Amino acid sequence: MRLLICASEYYPNGSGIANVAYNIVEEMKKSGVNCTVCSPIGPDIKLGNPELINKYGIIGLVYYWSEVSKFLELNQTKFDAVWCHNPLFIKKCSYKNIIVTIHTTYYGEFIHNVGYLHFRIYKKFASIVEKYCLHNLSHSVPFNVVSPKVAKELESIGIEKQRISYIPNGVNTSLFKPSENKTSLKQKFGFPEDSRIILSLGRLTEQKDPIILIKIFGEVSVRINNVILVIAGQGELLNKTRELVQKNNLNNVIFLGYVDEANKPDLYACSDFYILTSKYEGQPLTLLEAMSSGLACIVSDIPNLDIVADARCGIIISCSDTQIAAKSIVKYIKENHLSHNSNSRKYAENNLGWNVISDKYLKEFRGYSNL
Structure with a gap:
């Protein structure tokens, strides 16, 4: 399987999205999946601008995903599946075999009143952009979420329940373990x-x-x-x-x-x-x-x-x-x-072992791309 992974952050930089994408990629490589990672810092394909994302938030994110959209248009048959993390396609995306993972939503952050007033105004604006962009994806695109609450948030902004499945985040259980010392x-x-x-x-x-x-x-x-x-x-x-x-x-x-x-x-x-x-x-x-x-x-x-x-x-x-x-x-x-x-x-x-979580994603990718 030829899998393209698109994420706005990637290990060793970033946090949640970066770590999840990296660990799943490393596990999938062990299963023989040909993984290509596209992010603002690579490592395989560099698109967008990490400084723009850090400084201007959603504006930088939309720019990154617009560059991803252009890349996909030029490489329609190169990949069997494309795994997108919290995508923000400002234009209709016609690329086939896209699978989306949503880690958090701007909508969720807004309704939970996170931050000061100016920050909540930003989250409100970002949630409007988010909803618009997610509805630019084909109605056949499946969504994976990292928690049932995120699934509810997607339903609240109009994503059909039958398109959403839950796959939790994982952890390296060999690295993070109790100590007797x-x-x-x-x-x-x-x-x-x-x-x-x-x-x-x-x-x-x-x-x-x-x-x-x-x-x-x-x-x-x-x-x-x-x-x-x-x-x-x-x-x-x-x-x-x-x-x-x-x-x-x-x-x-x-x-x-x-x-x-x-x-x-x-x-x-x-x-x-x-x-x-x-x-x-x-x-x-x-x-x-x-x-x-x-x-x-x-x-x-x-x-x-x-x-x-x-x-x-x-x-x-x-x-x-x-x-x-x-x-x-x-x-x-x-x-x-x-x-x-x-x-x-x-x-x-x-x-929660990454091998367990990776198997769940791999079944999704193979089922959706008919491989």
Whole structure:
């Protein structure tokens, strides 16, 4: 099979889309699929402009997909299938054998009131463009989504339910795994050996809501000893988050900044809990990495994080009331749910390995392209 993968970001740059596309491509190569990757940074075909995307958002994305459209018109018979991640075709796309994966939607971010007013105005505009572009695809084009909630969002903007199927994100279960040497790993990062580590890993943005995380943890830290919040990541709210920590004299919060991919497995493995207080998510890879690492998970009560309940590997909290959220976390930590650690790992191994996810995509591609 000759498969063209089109994504607006790709490993080692980018985040969710980049990592999913890269890991599936690597697995498919093992199955003999001839993969060609087209993104603003290649590696096989370079189209669009990554700086334009970083600076102007959806304008840069539309430009990238317009370049993809031109490329497809000139290469009508070169590929058996084309796998497009969150495509934005501003003109009707007549290319056959396109399969789409949607990770998140601008519509979903808008209706969940993510960000400040000017940001929500941008999301509203982007959601209008998104809806217009998705309807420029042929009505025979199938959609895969990374969570059932994203499927509902697509239905809300007029994509027929029968065209949508759910394939979750995956994780490298061989790389992200529990460790029997937590003490030495804590020493590696300079954490107190007798501390219980609550890990937050990801971009510090309005969507992730690190401010509410600090407010909740402030309540937790006065109720329980030897607990440390480790925040790994960068973003526009980093300075504001630091200032709130200093204002509240929270000496048990550690900022690691950017953590490279090589150190992430050890960071997860030395932690005890993973926490995510987002307002909106597709299906965050960091959550799956935490589960694969055998961490008990504490997540906000948004639909796309229901996997924690399905796997019985943590608790789901409402972040609207910081005191109630903190009490729930303290109760959970004190109850010492050791089974949740093993449940996390088992669920990841059985359902989320990239080999498992790749097989699901491969069946879709072969079925759609009649190969």
